[in-house]
Amino acid sequence: xxxxxxxxxxxxxxxxxxxxxMLSAAGTVIAYPKVMKLMPMVPTxxxxxxxxxxxxxxxxxxxxxxxxxxxxxxxxxxTQMATLFAAxxxxxxxxxxxxxxxxxxxxxxxxxxxxxxxxxxAASLTELLALAVAPSLLLTLxxxxxxxxxxxxxxxxxxxxxxxxxxxxxxxxxxxxxxFSDVWRPWLLACAVAVVLALxxxxxxxxxxxxxxxxxxxxxxxxxxxxxxxxxxxxxxVSVAMLYVAAKNVARQxx
Amino acid sequence: MSDRFVIETADLRKNYDGxxxxxxxxxxxSGGSIYGFLGRNGAGKTTTIKVLLGMARPTSGHAxxxxxPADAEDASVEIRGRTGFVSEEKExxxxxxxxxxxxxxxxxxxxWRGDLEQRYVHTFELPxxxxxxxxxxxxxxxxxxxxxxxxxxxxLILDEPTSGLDPAMTEEVLQxxxxxxxxxxxxxxFSSHQIAEVDQIADHVAIIDRGRAVVxxxxxxxxxxxxxxxxxxxxxxxxxxxxxxxVVRVRRKGRVLxxxxxxxxxxxxxxxxxxxxxxxxxVPVTLKEIFLETVTAED
Amino acid sequence: MMFRPNPSSGxxxxxxxxxxxxxxxxxxxxxxxxxxxxxxPLAEELVINPNTVAKAYRELEHEGIIELRHxxxxxxxxxxxxxxxxxxxxxxxxxxxxxxxxLRARGVTDEEIRRLFEAELAGxxxxxxxxx
Numbered sequence: 022x023x024x025x026x027x028x029x030x031x032x033x034x035x036x037x038x039x040x041x042x043m044l045s046a047a048g049t050v051i052a053y054p055k056v057m058k059l060m061p062m063v064p065t066x067x068x069x070x071x072x073x074x075x076x077x078x079x080x081x082x083x084x085x086x087x088x089x090x091x092x093x094x095x096x097x098x099x100t101q102m103a104t105l106f107a108a109x110x111x112x113x114x115x116x117x118x119x120x121x122x123x124x125x126x127x128x129x130x131x132x133x134x135x136x137x138x139x140x141x142x143a144a145s146l147t148e149l150l151a152l153a154v155a156p157s158l159l160l161t162l163x164x165x166x167x168x169x170x171x172x173x174x175x176x177x178x179x180x181x182x183x184x185x186x187x188x189x190x191x192x193x194x195x196x197x198x199x200x201f202s203d204v205w206r207p208w209l210l211a212c213a214v215a216v217v218l219a220l221x222x223x224x225x226x227x228x229x230x231x232x233x234x235x236x237x238x239x240x241x242x243x244x245x246x247x248x249x250x251x252x253x254x255x256x257x258x259v260s261v262a263m264l265y266v267a268a269k270n271v272a273r274q275x276x
Numbered sequence: 277m278s279d280r281f282v283i284e285t286a287d288l289r290k291n292y293d294g295x296x297x298x299x300x301x302x303x304x305x306s307g308g309s310i311y312g313f314l315g316r317n318g319a320g321k322t323t324t325i326k327v328l329l330g331m332a333r334p335t336s337g338h339a340x341x342x343x344x345p346a347d348a349e350d351a352s353v354e355i356r357g358r359t360g361f362v363s364e365e366k367e368x369x370x371x372x373x374x375x376x377x378x379x380x381x382x383x384x385x386x387x388w389r390g391d392l393e394q395r396y397v398h399t400f401e402l403p404x405x406x407x408x409x410x411x412x413x414x415x416x417x418x419x420x421x422x423x424x425x426x427x428x429x430x431x432l433i434l435d436e437p438t439s440g441l442d443p444a445m446t447e448e449v450l451q452x453x454x455x456x457x458x459x460x461x462x463x464x465x466f467s468s469h470q471i472a473e474v475d476q477i478a479d480h481v482a483i484i485d486r487g488r489a490v491v492x493x494x495x496x497x498x499x500x501x502x503x504x505x506x507x508x509x510x511x512x513x514x515x516x517x518x519x520x521x522x523v524v525r526v527r528r529k530g531r532v533l534x535x536x537x538x539x540x541x542x543x544x545x546x547x548x549x550x551x552x553x554x555x556x557x558x559v560p561v562t563l564k565e566i567f568l569e570t571v572t573a574e575d
Numbered sequence: 576m577m578f579r580p581n582p583s584s585g586x587x588x589x590x591x592x593x594x595x596x597x598x599x600x601x602x603x604x605x606x607x608x609x610x611x612x613x614x615x616p617l618a619e620e621l622v623i624n625p626n627t628v629a630k631a632y633r634e635l636e637h638e639g640i641i642e643l644r645h646x647x648x649x650x651x652x653x654x655x656x657x658x659x660x661x662x663x664x665x666x667x668x669x670x671x672x673x674x675x676x677x678l679r680a681r682g683v684t685d686e687e688i689r690r691l692f693e694a695e696l697a698g699x700x701x702x703x704x705x706x707x
Contacts, residue, residue: 128330562583
């Protein structure tokens with residue numbers, strides 16, 4: 022019944038996230054024909070410097086459907102939104118619950134605190150996995166509608182990257198929710214951290230190699246270098262470490 | 277510390293952020309009793325309960341339930357499997373309906389009593405399809421009580437069970453408790469600052485003041501042992517130093533000296549008569565008076 | 576049992592219950608051999624601790640006023656001892672009535688009378704006094 026309770030407590034976040042990400046994926050596919058019509062105009066845009074370089078790069082990528090999908094979805098939209106919703110799913114620990122009273126009811130049950138957290142984390146991570154897989158599969162399913170195809174192998178590979186790197190923000194929010202008793206601060210702080218990391222990678226090009234978002238977008242895989250196993254495992258390790266600290270926090274907490 | 281007591285604390289202390297909520301509490305609750313835990317707001321009742329249920333760790337001292345240490349994680353899980361709890365605010369999961377709360381709670385307790393569940397749903401007239409957030413406080417109390425009573429528990433721990441309830445519903449709750457205790461083998465430990473209800477259903481009582489137990493014992497013994505001795509003098513009442521034990525409080529007002537004694541009133545009387553009072557009165561004392569005289573004003 | 580014990584009176588509830596039973600026997604409301612309410616239903620009806628009812632019944636049995644038959648319940652004792660107690664109570668009632676008349680004639684108020692009796696019962700108003 023703990024699983025059911027976790028579901029009841031996270032279903033709106035999950036469902037909204039699912040709809041948003043799937044709409045985003047669908048939108049990317051549907052926009053492709055229109056984007057293709059605009060392509061010939063690109064060389065006439067004269068923007069120099071960093072911005073110009075990026076526009077030209079995006080245009081270059083969009084020459085192939087696969088490149089287009091990567092640059093719009095995994096490289097951008099899905100990664101950003103997955104970060105947001107990963108953090109959302111991670112915040113709101115089963116023992117904070119707004120008012121203390123309901124937490125007391127939970128704590129009066131013959132269940133160890135570890136188990137409470139474990140079930141909650143597992144349930145939410147399952148939801149995160151669904152959030153990572155569904156939009157990717159949708160890309161594969163929807164592409165034929167515009168006369169294109171997106172391989173299921175690519176879709177799943179990117180799902181794996183989205184999920185495993187995304188767990189870092191999930192775990193961060195989860196850890197923060199054992200420190201703050203309200204629902205919003207963990208999420209806002211985790212998002213703030215994400216923004217800071219993104220800005221660092223943007224402003225300091227040397228750091229962009231180590232950016233979590235690069236891992237999340239699966240850039241290495243896209244560029245044909247195979248899945249970034251080392252980085253994915255590192256992400257998983259960082260997540261596990263944060264969840265462990267969260268469990269330790271809760272274990273010695275007084276209510 | 278023995279296994280004979282269902283609940284036992286020894287010099288229990290608990291600090292929260294530098295505030296001493298419990299300052300050396302020692303009490304023993306025997307199986308089968310209805311134990312009232314009386315105290316003012318902020319005296320440490322809720323903190324003590326939280327320690328017993330493993331929600332808070334003692335700063336020092338010991339707490340045992342069923343002979344098991346309350347601060348050990350595994351033991352605490354076992355304790356909670358045999359205990360029913362209702363918190364002061366009776367908060368449950370807002371977003372669940374009554375039915376969902378029951379279906380959520382029941383699987384945790386292998387000894388769940390479906391027969392009691394049916395009975396209490398009927399007696400309490402609980403609207404099971406309504407969400408908890410739409411229930412009145414009285415209804416929420418009854419639902420919380422049902423969830424505690426149907427667990428097949430040996431011990432019930434209730435934090436101010438009738439707070440916020442009107443007199444009719446208070447009586448209903450007390451009646452449900454009494455009825456339950458009469459037919460099941462169990463112990464009830466409830467905190468309250470309603471003296472009347474402790475008077476009514478408790479057979480043992482502990483009065484807690486500023487984190488310490490100032491009075492403990494069987495209620496009937498307290499009623500039989502506590503006495504108020506009133507001495508009237510010709511002139512101003514003297515300031516005596518009673519050597520006999522059992523003097524709880526002495527008040528002087530003009531020509532009247534009032535002594536509250538917890539035991540051994542005879543010896544105190546002997547000393548008192550040596551002061552040559554004009555008249556001597558000995559009367560029994562109510563629990564309310566005992567309470568008011570033994571607790572101090574809030575800090 | 577159509578009475579409500581007063582939990583706040585300072586008199587233990589089990590004593591009040593015992594008095595009620597004795598009073599009932601004395602006035603004839605409870606006849607010898609008649610069954611008393613069971614411990615559980617009585618506790619539920621009065622909303623008091625079942626242990627309190629049990630204690631009252633035990634004490635009454637000890638005094639020979641009722642019999643606890645295993646598995647059957649509590650019954651008013653049919654023996655002469657119960658009757659003797661009833662006679663005793665009747666005689667006692669007469670003495671108390673006479674004493675109160677005298678005290679009232681002296682201008683002692685009811686509240687003062689109660690206090691005198693309480694003090695006497697506590698057995699401590701006289702030097703060397705003891706209980707029961």
